[in-house]
Amino acid sequence: MDANLNAPNGNSRRSLSLSLVFWGVVFVGVFALFTFVRNFTACWRLTSLPGLPPASCTGPQVEALEEPVIVIAGETAVPTATIEAPSVEEITYPTWDGASRINILFVGLRGGDPQEGDCPFCTDTLILLTIDPATKTAAMLSIPRDMWVNIPGFGYSRINTAWTLGRGSKLPGGGPALTMKTVSHFIGVPVDYYVQVDFDTFIDVIDLIGGVDVYNDEDLLLDPVSHGKDFPKIRLTCCGDRHLSGRAALAYARCRHIEQGCKDGDFGRARRQQKVIFAIREKVLSPENFPALLAQAPELYNTFSEGIHTNLSLDDAIKLAVLVKDIPKEDIRNEVISNRMIVMDNVVVRGVNASIIRYVPDQIRILRDQLFTTTGPLSPLAESDLAFLMQADGARIRLLNGTSTPDLDTRTGNYFSQLGFTVTEFGKINNPGRTIITLYSPKLYTLRYLLEVFGITSSTQIRIKKPDPTQTVDIEIQLGADWAKKLPPEY
Secondary structure (H helix, E strand, O other): OOOHHHOOOOHHHHOOOOOHHHHHHHHHHHHHHOOOOHHHHHHOOOOOOOOOOOOOOOOOOOOOOOOOOEEEOOEEEOOOOOOOOOOHHHOOOOOOOOOOOEEEEEEEEOOOOHHHOOOOOOEEEEEEEEEEOOOOEEEEEEEOOOEEEEEOOOEEEEHHHHHHHHHHOOOOOHHHHHHHHHHHHHHOOOOOEEEEEOHHHHHHHHHHOOOEEEEEOOOEEEOOEEOOEEOOOEEEOOOEEEEEOHHHHHHHHHOOOHHHOOOOHHHHHHHHHHHHHHHHHHHHHOOOOHHHHHHOHHHHHHHHHOOEEEOOOHHHHHHHHHHHHOOOHHHEEEEEOOHHHEEEEEEEEOOEEEEEEEEOHHHHHHHHHHHOOOOOOOOHHHOOOHHHHHHHHOOEEEEEEOOOOOOHHHHHHHHHHHHOOEEEEEEEOOOOOOOEEEEOOOOHHHHHHHHHHHOOOOHHHEEEOOOOOOOOOOEEEEEOHHHHOOOOOOO
């Protein structure tokens, strides 16, 4: 059972891919429109611009949270770094050259009242978008909110707590910067920009473009909410195209509970969110709608200026708008981290059992290379000889003989030495079954090489542990009977 940190309740219905709309409308419509409405930019608040805005410009003020703590397996972990928040002038954002691949993180915050157990700055939706100007292709990857990852400076926790930790601890760049850094470490690619869209902005913009059309293949009973008010439930029947208003699109994109007919929990919700993204894109780019959106520039600006938060500069956003408009739908790949890439587990958070998702590093690497590179399954980092990359890892390996075969551990050690592995420990264990690999630190190239050597294809033979400073090795291998038959006879 999930801990309160992620428990659903009335207010948490605001959990949603608040960033969905930015894909179709902001990149394609709004920012392109700014070239025609420069006179509206005096009160621009989406990004930091030189000079001070007029005194008449107002906007919501954000107060810092109390410094958070994380409880892992019953023990309280405090942040390893607490830094005063720098002024806006001290934070610098990257400048896109217009030709390099660019990665953008779309963020949906949960919202709600902390007094009622909500985590308003937890990110219930994380979608990483990549765009390659050279090949005119794009891809997006949905990341489950309960993924158990290393948050830099804080240790292991659910990935959806990174925003809260960065914000509450007043780290440079706050919640956005720590979330971008966490996703970058997890996926293994740089994250250049972030986009976060407010709850009500999503609804208003969907209504502004006249709703969206989504192919629905489920019988759903949606629970809509808009501008803090509840509305009657919406029934969507299977199967066919369904026209959704802003409230209905929001409810469809956030639906994750089986009692509403929404299957596969967060995985199913991620697929629905991506359907809405494509629906927005199709509506905005249609020839009958795009000219009308140009004519509505003032209304679009007024809607977005308060509800979108990003570190994209105006110039970069305009360049992206032009680029995205020319990418065909068939050249946009969409993926969700699926069951074959993860292992479900439980930890204790604030004294309560909490469900988490542990990822299989090699499976994430393969998916990453497919989505975020132009070379396919082998990324630019992995184009070198795998044995060389494994040796560069410098992983320390412990070999344990779990069979009745004499000296299987030392004989395997001799073989591994020829392959370039570094074996530092040997031993005996009672494991008559299949070989088990336990990962204590992220030595991913070594793991990938080991999977090839042992011929392992099942995630049940891979165990991922949280970092343990008392461990004297990076990887432990329990040698099973399956390996005893594969070890070359000369060893």
